[in-house]
């Protein structure tokens with residue numbers, strides 16, 4: 001009941017005069033990102049299917065159709081809008097991760113984001129990569145809205161450029177204000193610890209092992225890169241090993257075998273186990289259970305003129321990631337054709 005209302009029978013609300021436009025909807029115009037929280041908040045809304053996509057508006061009777069206004073081929077879900085639409089694919093492919101979108105029907109952005117986060121072992125790298133993804137997501141959304149509300153044609157290159165520029169400016173501002181920590185990853189001292197591309201025209205193979213805690217089950221991986229940092233080939237194998245040295249040695253042999261299979265001479269092979277590299281390039285006697293493995297490594301290294309060198313673990317993360325993903329049975333079958341974003345992210349600073 002309304003307080004202090006003095007009843008008057010002449011007071012009648014006339015409903016008949018209210019006309020509602022049948023096309024009534026609402027416009028959502030993102031303006032700008034002011035801090036990292038807003039950026040991650042936007043990504044959170046993406047994960048929770050909270051964007052005003054045509055599909056969502058149609059379900060609420062706020063749009064005439066749920067189809068994508070850009071391609072008109074599919075329902076405009078958040079997944080379609082941000083990853084699958086024909087114009088968006090080149091944005092992801094041309095970004096620093098070189099991500100080829102391979103979206104299964106059952107996959108949601110939330111699930112994809114969670115899997116991505118699980119794949120990172122370093123929280124700083126995880127934040128850094130996620131901020132790049134979130135910037136691209138934000139600008140794809142903005143570009144799509146400009147198409148819908150201002151009929152401005154979509155342009156993948158300009159979207160990518162704007163996202164890169166905004167991220168750069170934002171990072172520079174954060175660094176000058178002392179609120180950013182990601183730049184530490186790019187300091188010259190620390191870059192020494194990162195994977196480096198082979199010299200122009202050369203190839204590099206990184207190898208590593210991941211061993212299951214408390215058991216002799218392990219996975220070994222060897223991955224081949226060219227001088228442009230492109231992933232060319234890779235092998236993973238589940239093995240049983242009696243010691244970590246044996247596992248590391250088997251990974252090194254796998255790298256040599258990959259060079260042989262590809263008929264590549266003069267390849268740089270990198271591993272993060274000093275003992276294995278030392279035993280492979282010296283005349284020292286290896287432990288008896290590794291003798292045959294080192295014999296093979298030396299033979300292949302000599303035959304193919306391979307260079308074996310030790311690198312810190314931080315510079316060998318990609319091979320470790322592949323071995324670990326294989327051990328957890330979490331390595332997608334198409335990891336070579338569609339490298340997971342987490343794997344590509346490990347090399348983005350190279």
Ligand SMILES: [Zn+2]
Pocket residue numbers: 068069070071072073074080084085086
């Ligand atoms: Zn579309």
